[in-house]
Amino acid sequence: MERKITRDYMLIRDFEVSDIDEIVEILKLNNQYGHPEVDGPEAMKRVKACKAAVFLVCEVDGKVVGLVRGVYDGSRAIIHLLSVHPTCQGQGIGTALVREIVKRFGEKGAPTVSATVTDESLGFWQKVGFRKTKAFLVGNW
Numbered sequence: 001m002e003r004k005i006t007r008d009y010m011l012i013r014d015f016e017v018s019d020i021d022e023i024v025e026i027l028k029l030n031n032q033y034g035h036p037e038v039d040g041p042e043a044m045k046r047v048k049a050c051k052a053a054v055f056l057v058c059e060v061d062g063k064v065v066g067l068v069r070g071v072y073d074g075s076r077a078i079i080h081l082l083s084v085h086p087t088c089q090g091q092g093i094g095t096a097l098v099r100e101i102v103k104r105f106g107e108k109g110a111p112t113v114s115a116t117v118t119d120e121s122l123g124f125w126q127k128v129g130f131r132k133t134k135a136f137l138v139g140n141w
Contacts, residue, residue, distance in 0.1 A: 010093065012100045015055040015067070020044055022064035023057070026085050039081065054104045058084075058093050068097040070105070070113075077110035082121075098128050 015023075020041045027033040037043060047053045052073055058066035065088045070079035079101060084093045102113050116137050117125050126132070 009060050010096060011059045012056055012096060013059060015044065015048055015057050015069070017045060017048065019057050019064050019067075023067050023083075026064070026067065026083050029086050030083050032081070032083050054101050056097060056101055056104075058097055060088070060093075066093040066097050068101045070101055070115075072105050072108050072110045074109075077105040077108075077113040079113060079115040082115070094124060095128050 023044065024033065024041065027039055033039055044055070047055050047069060050071070052071045053069060054072070055069040056067065057064045066082075066084035068079060068082045070077060070081075079098070082094055082097060084097075098115075105113050114133075114135075115125055115130055117130075122132065
């Protein structure tokens with residue numbers, strides 16, 4: 001089902017537990033669900049409970065079509081995850097989600113915001129004002 005979005009109908013709001021199934025679908029469709037222990041339902045509930053986290057969804061016509069989440073630790077803010085339903089990409093949803101989370105981090109006092117990105121997503125991040133740094137992500141998984 002193709003979902004066409006117009007900005008007038010876009011609602012960005014805080015994540016709710018009832019959003020989990022739609023979010024899991026989006027992450028799977030975008031091949032971003034490789035580690036359910038980090039991105040699955042139980043992890044989403046933990047993120048919601050974390051005071052340092054900002055976890056937002058974009059809703060259109062009552063359906064979740066995108067999400068963004070990150071943390072601000074009092075010094076640095078980082079966006080860990082951004083995902084938009086494949087049929088809704090290229091319609092401004094990702095940009096709107098990034099702008100809103102950056103705004104929310106700024107309201108908390110974050111002087112800058114970084115993001116975890118892939119080679120494939122780097123172009124998007126550059127379009128929304130981020131620039132590549134020499135630092136990169138490493139993990140124990």
